[in-house]
Amino acid sequence: MSEQKEKTERRERPERKARAERNGRSERKERPQRKERPARSERRERAPRPVKLNVINEPKESYTGGKSSLCPGCGHDQISNVIISAAWENGIQPHRIAKMSGIGCSSKTPAYYLGQSHGFNTVHGRMPSVTTGAYAVNKDLLYIGVSGDGDSASIGIGQLIHAIRRNMDMVYIVENNGVYGLTKGQYSATADIGSKKKKGPINKTQPIDLCAMAINLGCTFVARSFSGSKKQLNAILKAAMSHKGFALIDVISPCVTFNNNDESMRSYGYVKDNEITLHMTDYIPHFNPIPEVEVPEGNYRDITLHDGSTIRLETISDTHDPSDAVAALTALHQAETQAKHVTGLLYFDNTKASLVEDLGLVDTPLIDIPDTDLRPSESMLETINEAFLA
Amino acid sequence: MESVVNDFTINIATANGTGSQSANLILLQSLFDMGVPVSGKNLFPSNISGLPTWYIIRLSDHGYQAPGNRTNIQILVNPATWVEDLAALEPGTVVVWNENSKLEMDRDDVISYPIPMTKIARGINPKLAKLITNIVYVGAVAEILGIEQSALESAVQKQFKGKSSAIELNSGALLQGREYFRENHKKSDPYVVESRPIENKQFFIEGNEAAALGLLFGGAQLLAWYPITPSSSICEGMINWIPKIRTNDDGESDCAVIQAEDELAAAGMVLGAGWAGGRGITATSGPGISLMQEFIGLGYFAEIPSVFWDVCRVGPSTGLPTRTQQSDITLLYEGSHGDTQHIVLFPGTVEECFEFGWRAFDIAERFQTPVFPMSDLDLGMNRWACSGFDYPDKPMDRGKVVRDKDVFEAFEEFGRYLDVDGDGIPYRTLPGSGMAPILYRGTGHNPQGLYSEKPHDYYQLMTRLKDKIRGARDELPAPILREEEEQELGIIYLGSMENTIQEIDDILAANGITASQCRIRALPAHSEIEKFIDRHQKTVILEINRDGQLYGILRKEFPVHLVEKMHSAAYSDGMPPRAKIYAEMIMDILQGEEK
Numbered sequence: 001m002s003e004q005k006e007k008t009e010r011r012e013r014p015e016r017k018a019r020a021e022r023n024g025r026s027e028r029k030e031r032p033q034r035k036e037r038p039a040r041s042e043r044r045e046r047a048p049r050p051v052k053l054n055v056i057n058e059p060k061e062s063y064t065g066g067k068s069s070l071c072p073g074c075g076h077d078q079i080s081n082v083i084i085s086a087a088w089e090n091g092i093q094p095h096r097i098a099k100m101s102g103i104g105c106s107s108k109t110p111a112y113y114l115g116q117s118h119g120f121n122t123v124h125g126r127m128p129s130v131t132t133g134a135y136a137v138n139k140d141l142l143y144i145g146v147s148g149d150g151d152s153a154s155i156g157i158g159q160l161i162h163a164i165r166r167n168m169d170m171v172y173i174v175e176n177n178g179v180y181g182l183t184k185g186q187y188s189a190t191a192d193i194g195s196k197k198k199k200g201p202i203n204k205t206q207p208i209d210l211c212a213m214a215i216n217l218g219c220t221f222v223a224r225s226f227s228g229s230k231k232q233l234n235a236i237l238k239a240a241m242s243h244k245g246f247a248l249i250d251v252i253s254p255c256v257t258f259n260n261n262d263e264s265m266r267s268y269g270y271v272k273d274n275e276i277t278l279h280m281t282d283y284i285p286h287f288n289p290i291p292e293v294e295v296p297e298g299n300y301r302d303i304t305l306h307d308g309s310t311i312r313l314e315t316i317s318d319t320h321d322p323s324d325a326v327a328a329l330t331a332l333h334q335a336e337t338q339a340k341h342v343t344g345l346l347y348f349d350n351t352k353a354s355l356v357e358d359l360g361l362v363d364t365p366l367i368d369i370p371d372t373d374l375r376p377s378e379s380m381l382e383t384i385n386e387a388f389l390a
Numbered sequence: 391m392e393s394v395v396n397d398f399t400i401n402i403a404t405a406n407g408t409g410s411q412s413a414n415l416i417l418l419q420s421l422f423d424m425g426v427p428v429s430g431k432n433l434f435p436s437n438i439s440g441l442p443t444w445y446i447i448r449l450s451d452h453g454y455q456a457p458g459n460r461t462n463i464q465i466l467v468n469p470a471t472w473v474e475d476l477a478a479l480e481p482g483t484v485v486v487w488n489e490n491s492k493l494e495m496d497r498d499d500v501i502s503y504p505i506p507m508t509k510i511a512r513g514i515n516p517k518l519a520k521l522i523t524n525i526v527y528v529g530a531v532a533e534i535l536g537i538e539q540s541a542l543e544s545a546v547q548k549q550f551k552g553k554s555s556a557i558e559l560n561s562g563a564l565l566q567g568r569e570y571f572r573e574n575h576k577k578s579d580p581y582v583v584e585s586r587p588i589e590n591k592q593f594f595i596e597g598n599e600a601a602a603l604g605l606l607f608g609g610a611q612l613l614a615w616y617p618i619t620p621s622s623s624i625c626e627g628m629i630n631w632i633p634k635i636r637t638n639d640d641g642e643s644d645c646a647v648i649q650a651e652d653e654l655a656a657a658g659m660v661l662g663a664g665w666a667g668g669r670g671i672t673a674t675s676g677p678g679i680s681l682m683q684e685f686i687g688l689g690y691f692a693e694i695p696s697v698f699w700d701v702c703r704v705g706p707s708t709g710l711p712t713r714t715q716q717s718d719i720t721l722l723y724e725g726s727h728g729d730t731q732h733i734v735l736f737p738g739t740v741e742e743c744f745e746f747g748w749r750a751f752d753i754a755e756r757f758q759t760p761v762f763p764m765s766d767l768d769l770g771m772n773r774w775a776c777s778g779f780d781y782p783d784k785p786m787d788r789g790k791v792v793r794d795k796d797v798f799e800a801f802e803e804f805g806r807y808l809d810v811d812g813d814g815i816p817y818r819t820l821p822g823s824g825m826a827p828i829l830y831r832g833t834g835h836n837p838q839g840l841y842s843e844k845p846h847d848y849y850q851l852m853t854r855l856k857d858k859i860r861g862a863r864d865e866l867p868a869p870i871l872r873e874e875e876e877q878e879l880g881i882i883y884l885g886s887m888e889n890t891i892q893e894i895d896d897i898l899a900a901n902g903i904t905a906s907q908c909r910i911r912a913l914p915a916h917s918e919i920e921k922f923i924d925r926h927q928k929t930v931i932l933e934i935n936r937d938g939q940l941y942g943i944l945r946k947e948f949p950v951h952l953v954e955k956m957h958s959a960a961y962s963d964g965m966p967p968r969a970k971i972y973a974e975m976i977m978d979i980l981q982g983e984e985k
Binding site for chain 2: 093095096098099110111115116117118119120121122123126128129130131132133134135136137138140141158159161162166359360361362363366367369371372373374375376378380381384385388389
């Protein structure tokens with residue numbers, strides 16, 4: 001199937017177009033015509049490198065942000081780069097994204113990606129509630145929240161739990177390094193027992209596993225990844241963007257300054273040596289026909305996402321069924337007892353209503369309703385007054 | 391014996407959860423329907439069933455709405471408070487008491503009307519005897535005072551809207567209470583009810599329901615709330631009205647409702663809605679406002695329109711959760727850490743609860759800041775007479791929000807926090823618009839919204855914020871002034887004190903004192919208030935709290951030469967304000983005996 005033909009077919013499917021618009025994607029614009037091939041000699045002189053454009057004709061530059069002020073080598077910066085790539089590759093209009101965060105190293109990062117998106121760096125641990133309020137009045141933006149383990153597992157665990165409970169429609173990334181970075185290296189609630197940071201005693205308090213917690217709460221998309229596993233994280237993040245409901249991605253993101261020593265279980269070296277990958281992960285966007293993607297040789301499982309995209313899980317060792325909560329919890333438990341980190345799409349459920357369905361709102365985002373429609377009429381008030389007086 | 395017509399106070403002592411609230415509302419409504427100026431105060435406990443409750447009904451041809459200074463008719467049903475209630479009565483008080491209670495009636499200096507309330511109730515329906523007991527005393531009181539049976543019956547109809555078995559049962563119990571008194575007692579007290587011509591037809595409504603309606607007519611788009619007495623009925627009122635006035639034929643509404651996990655989350659949701667360009671509101675009480683402090687500071691600093699309605703109850707801490715106080719004035723005005731100042735509105739009537747409901751959103755969006763309407767339990771949860779609500783007299787004011795690309799491109803320079811017009815109010819664009827995207831933050835920022843710790847940026851920002859809020863003072867609801875020629879004494883007050891002020895004024899007049907009045911309706915204080923103080927020899931600031939919070943704010947903000955003219959009369963014991971207490975405090979101040 002030629003690319004042109006595929007494009008035409010896509011335009012003819014109105015429901016897909018409507019869905020794409022809801023997700024902030026406009027129809028694919030025609031790419032600028034390539035100039036005629038210059039003579040070989042000329043080519044050598046100019047060496048023109050055409051800027052790569054995504055499906056909505058945007059260069060990757062449209063998705064970048066300011067310069068990071070985090071420590072060189074921080075895992076968080078790698079995650080920021082993946083956010084940029086994933087949003088670009090998914091062809092989302094950059095201004096239709098809202099980037100949300102709390103307080104901490106992780107929560108500073110929205111300044112470093114998606115410079116064309118509005119964002120809100122809120123208060124410590126309370127980003128979910130602010131996002132929920134924004135979503136209630138404008139459900140058509142793609143909300144990407146970035147948080148840390150202090151933000152999400154301690155001060156903000158209540159808000160995280162209740163956002164999951166409401167199946168609030170957002171991507172929620174935890175940049176999890178086991179320490180408080182901005183306050184200089186205190187253990188967080190996700191630090192593993194026996195883990196030792198650069199200074200101070202071994203951690204003896206048991207950690208909170210946010211993925212296990214989320215699965216128990218009925219979270220509809222639960223994944224764990226590693227900031228060093230760019231390809232896996234990229235596929236999972238793109239799938240989370242295509243998901244309708246709450247998507248939790250717990251990303252182990254080493255802190256190079258306070259928690260990257262040999263005794264730490266969240267150092268680059270430890271995670272690389274002790275990562276159990278559930279499956280290879282591929283993401284096939286709804287605007288790419290599946291046959292064009294290479295079919296893997298072994299077993300694989302395709303999961304269709306809300307916007308028509310697919311996440312393909314290629315089995316490496318044991319089969320893992322992401323619709324089986326018990327299997328997911330077992331995988332987490334087994335990894336924990338072996339002092340390992342299990343990564344991949346742990347759990348997925350597309351059967352639950354998301355918050356917007358529960359709210360029972362009109363289809364137009366509330367902020368787009370004209371003032372005159374929002375305020376009930378004068379005759380309505382007269383009727384109310386008369387009924388009270390009767 | 392000379393009759394006392396329409397000028398006495400009835401105190402009804404029952405236990406909650408026994409249906410006494412319905413019975414008392416029937417009594418109140420029937421008096422109201424006869425045209426008798428009447429007010430009801432529900433003094434209820436912080437539990438669901440079995441604890442003492444008092445309901446105070448005051449009849450006053452003068453229109454006084456505060457609880458009177460003494461009880462004229464005591465109804466004794468609750469054994470738990472029997473002894474205390476009885477001991478507190480002045481000689482000559484009428485006591486209507488349940489003869490079937492095992493407790494004694496040991497006062498011989500009162501007018502005693504025993505009624506076998508439980509026995510009559512059991513005779514009607516043994517299973518529902520507890521509920522019916524209350525209706526029996528209403529029937530007896532109606533007979534004693536001469537309340538028309540037709541007024542009673544129409545009140546029963548209103549109370550039990552269309553539930554025919556309940557209407558029948560209650561009407562029967564009323565009649566039996568009436569008959570028992572007629573057959574067994576001879577009226578020996580002076581208290582009589584006379585109907586009055588009804589010039590303007592009115593209805594009873596609670597301030598919280600009026601607020602709920604006002605907020606919905608203000609175009610509220612998100613209600614985020616966490617249940618807390620005495621504010622829950624604002625939220626439940628909105629939830630009740632949304633299907634009727636904010637929902638289309640397909641059952642889809644344009645006002646989202648989210649019951650949050652706590653007050654912090656409710657505040658966060660309201661800020662999220664404001665940030666995204668919507669109208670968000672939460673209603674809470676003092677403890678909720680305490681929890682919201684961090685977000686309130688963020689709303690002020692990042693300049694997010696948002697509305698927080700505070701129905702005050704008695705603090706500090708959990709305090710007296712079901713009693714009334716004007717205790718959060720300072721908390722609201724200077725809420726959150728760091729230098730802050732917030733716009734606070736003080737509705738004093740149910741009509742203003744409606745009006746400030748819709749107006750609060752306009753003010754919040756105009757000044758891009760959190761706005762706090764403050765009422766209290768007395769205004770919010772008691773029923774007040776109302777002639778009807780006025781439709782908003784102007785379209786919604788969405789403030790300086792740029793939604794249009796052409797408008798945006800006409801700006802020479804755009805910065806989220808750039809003071810273009812010199813009024814301290816910057817322009818904003820909305821998420822999703824693609825225009826001038828910024829990362830909002832609670833950290834220091836420059837006019838472009840970028841992180842900054844530079845001394846100049848911080849100083850300039852804080853100065854602009856102060857000017858912005860101060861610039862709002864004369865744009866907010868102006869004080870209501872009632873002036874005397876003498877200008878010797880001016881009384882300043884706010885909120886629900888409006889319902890007591892006439893009686894205070896009459897007591898002062900009876901003592902030869904003329905006083906002007908100034909009801910403050912918003913902070914920061916309007917310039918008219920300054921002038922009012924300036925042209926009076928002495929002013930007294932009345933408040934329902936211990937410390938004189940409003941007095942403190944005015945002292946701090948007004949010029950020094952006004953400070954010596956200001957005096958504080960602050961008092962609170964959990965009860966709605968009583969005129970005599972404040973009148974005496976004012977007279978003490980005039981005699982130089984300020985306490």
